[in-house]
Amino acid sequence: MRPAFGALVLALCSSLVASLPSATPGYRVKESVAPPRGWTKGDEPAADHVIVLRIGLPQHNFNVLEQHLFEVSDPDHARYGEYLSKEKVEELVAPHPSSLEAVDKWLASYGLEEADLTRSPAKDWVTIKVPVKTVEKMLDTKYNVWKHTASGDVLVRTTSYSLPAELYDYIDVIQPTTMFGRLRTARSTIVWNDDEDFSSAAAARVGTITDTASGAAVDASCNRTITIKCLQQLYNAEGYTPLATVKNSIGITGYLEQFANIQDLQSFYADQRPDALNTSFNFVSVKGGINDQNLTLSGAEAALDVQFAFGLSYPVNSTFWSTAGRPPFQPDDRTPTNTNEPYVDWLDFVLAQKEVPLSISTSYGDDEQTVPRSYAIRACAGFAQLGVRGVSVIFSSGDFGVGDGNPDPATQECFTNDGRNTTRFIPVFPATVTSVGGTESVPEVAVSRFFSGGGFSDYFPRPSYQDRVVRKFLSNLPKGLYKDLYNPQGRGFPDVASQGDRYRIFLRGVPRSIGGTSASSPTFAGIVALLNDHRLRSQKPPLGFLNPLLYTRGLAGFNDITSGKNPGCGTEGFNATTGWDPVTGLGTPNFGKLKDLL
Structure with missing residues (x-):
């Protein structure tokens, strides 16, 4: 039985918004947020504006890594302090081959080949650079320019995105989409x-x-x-x-x-x-x-x-x-x-x-x-x-x-x-x-x-x-x-x-x-x-x-x-x-x- 490790027990949770907007037939809404407080929605960005899109694939054996973390961090456990190597960690968080295959096939349908992709060492993140007009087609969404009223910061974001139904379970998260966070220092x-x-x-x-x-x-x-x-x-x-x-x-x-x-x-x-x-x-x-x-x-x-x-x-x-x-x-x-x-x-x-x-x-x-x-x-x-x-x-x-x-x-x-x-x-x-x-x-x-x-x-x-x-x-x-x-x-x-x-x-x-x-x-x-x-x-x-x-x-x-x-x-x-x-x-x-x- 897996321990209830708490803050780092990272079981996937439901969306923040209970009532999700509808998606185009054949797509399922992956994530949706309410229009953020303090941000004003503006015009659409230029169609050729380039977005660096990060795609997170499910980490196939993360539950095993989580078990290791519980054991090596518990001072009363026999394995306390027996940390894992970088290579072992990457092996545990690597996506299942079926996830890689499905995502690669999807990206290839938009003309994106291996040379266009940047992968993390564990291959659990894929990064691509694509025009916003292409991203909108891929994610069945519409981006806008949003401005933070207090600071004047400007972002190109959406409040909802979808994935092809057959791809839904092969991707955990895609950003920048619904992220309106503003990294700040303590005072x-x-x-x-x-x-x-x-x-x-x-x-x-x-x-x-x-x-x-x-x-x-x-x-x-x-x-x-x-x-x-x-x-x-x-x-x-x-x-x-x-x-x-x-x-x-x-x-x-x-x-x-x-x-x-x-x-x-x-x-x-x-x-x-x-x-x-x-x-x-x-x-x-x-x-x-x-x-x-x-x-x-x-x-x-x-x-x-x-x-x-x-x-x-x-x-x-x-x-x-x-x-x-x-x-x-x-x-x-x-x-x-x-x-x-x-x-x-x-x-x-x-x-x-x-x-x-x-x-x-x-x-x-x-x-x-x-x-x-x-x-x-x-x-x-x-x-x-x-x-x-x-x-x-x-x-x-x-x-x-x-x-x-x-x-x-x-x-x-x-x-x-x-x-x-x-x-x-x-x-x-x-x-x-x-x-x-x-x-x-x-x-x-x-x-x-x-x-x-x-x-x-x-x-x-x-x-x-x-x-x-x-x-x-x-x-x-x-x-x-x-x-x-x-x-x-x-x-x-x-x-x-x-x-x-x-x-x-x-x-x-x-x-x-x-x-x-x-x-x-x-x-x-x-x-x-x-x-x-x-x-x-x-x-x-x-x-x-x-x-x-x-x-x-x-x-x-x-x-x-x-x-x-x-x-x-x-x-x-x-x-x-x-x-x-x-x-x-x-x-x-x-x-x-x-x-x-x-």
């Missing part, structure tokens, strides 16, 4: 020097504070400015020096033209990590992504991510990926644009690599409801493939509380995207891997300058490893509180938390103070890199997919955060409380305890 709020003094002198305040949750003695200055030393003190990692630097590794994903400037990194190292001076990271371009070193183009998000993730884990091998994904776009231009979620382009690239960093942080995501369920499932299948190879994938939980970060009912903006426009909490995607919320201050409380993202997925069921702690949280909520605003059977997030405000970074040559769960995720990834070092030097495998471990053997290694809340959607949101909560998860890490427990 990354910057406080400029004009507002407050963040000089080294101001930060160097004397005295210590005892954190009540962890018992750690922390410099008083950490209540004003977070540095590497603050995190080491607060999370009981002070004095630990990684040794297993050959096998160990950490990675940061970069999107949306966020460039990681090496000069800024050197300034940061001189300020907080002088032993790392004159060292840097490996840069890897994905889909033509660049890392422009013009200091004026240094990105706040990228600076925060690389400086703290790599500074905290130094001298562990470090990688920064830059994934292209937001070029200038005119809807009458033939040039195809990468307006899909670039994190899936990154995922495709990384899964094709023989070696992958063992701890990876991403500070970007979407509102879950803007990502079609079928596409979300396939993305999570990709994250599962990394997990079964021994990689820990970590995402920030977002900075908008339970939805929009707005407690005012009169101006809240949390509405369903299914055509009903009812008020509902808005979970983020992907929060199905390991999700990190935000704290602040010493003693630690849930962050308050923005609001730690948290809640419950509407797509993914609660995993079995979460059952006990989430049930306990829900049982203690006042009866009827937020009824119908969230899915109590959904996967809860975040899983954990770490400091998320007043981080001292260097940006464009000067120190800045920055906050957001954008800071929390790379910090936690740095702690995971240190834990991997401890395991590798003891001849043990890396931690891989973290959650089954965190919710069992790792529970005693977290500082429980019991103060704060995450308002949004016209409510006060949830409260941080004893045990797991959808604000700070299990709490913040105690490295010293975790390395002994794990």
Whole structure:
């Protein structure tokens, strides 16, 4: 019997919309969504506008891979840590020959031969470049130019597509079709020097504070400015020096033209990590992504991510990926644009690599409801493939509380995207891997300058490893509180938390103070890199997919955060409380305890 593995149990789900439009005889509607909120439908695109179409074929033995993932990630299983090779993973997710044959025959009927196709290593994705007029015939649909009112972003999309009836079961998903997600970073709020003094002198305040949750003695200055030393003190990692630097590794994903400037990194190292001076990271371009070193183009998000993730884990091998994904776009231009979620382009690239960093942080995501369920499932299948190879994938939980970060009912903006426009909490995607919320201050409380993202997925069921702690949280909520605003059977997030405000970074040559769960995720990834070092030097495998471990053997290694809340959607949101909560998860890490427990 297959285990109920929860967030990564990726059984195909029904469409988001119960009532599907009719299709041309001989076709069946594959997916349909309501016209998305905030987007305005415009003219038809030019007939020769080229679309890069990605076709996902069913992963024939994914249930077997899922079983492997459950076993190698369960600390009480005999196979814990026995990760699979890239080649074995590809064998398990390869489509059945009948799927390949059916799809190839269909594509050939439109004049597309093998030379026109790009296949993933496992052949479970096929990518083609075709004019929109051809795509419309293939999918029995009509594309339009859609404009996002608030940002001005423009996409060529449809709200429904169909497949020939005989092909229906041979394809899981096709995009870009119904995807209206807008990849965004967590808030990354910057406080400029004009507002407050963040000089080294101001930060160097004397005295210590005892954190009540962890018992750690922390410099008083950490209540004003977070540095590497603050995190080491607060999370009981002070004095630990990684040794297993050959096998160990950490990675940061970069999107949306966020460039990681090496000069800024050197300034940061001189300020907080002088032993790392004159060292840097490996840069890897994905889909033509660049890392422009013009200091004026240094990105706040990228600076925060690389400086703290790599500074905290130094001298562990470090990688920064830059994934292209937001070029200038005119809807009458033939040039195809990468307006899909670039994190899936990154995922495709990384899964094709023989070696992958063992701890990876991403500070970007979407509102879950803007990502079609079928596409979300396939993305999570990709994250599962990394997990079964021994990689820990970590995402920030977002900075908008339970939805929009707005407690005012009169101006809240949390509405369903299914055509009903009812008020509902808005979970983020992907929060199905390991999700990190935000704290602040010493003693630690849930962050308050923005609001730690948290809640419950509407797509993914609660995993079995979460059952006990989430049930306990829900049982203690006042009866009827937020009824119908969230899915109590959904996967809860975040899983954990770490400091998320007043981080001292260097940006464009000067120190800045920055906050957001954008800071929390790379910090936690740095702690995971240190834990991997401890395991590798003891001849043990890396931690891989973290959650089954965190919710069992790792529970005693977290500082429980019991103060704060995450308002949004016209409510006060949830409260941080004893045990797991959808604000700070299990709490913040105690490295010293975790390395002994794990």
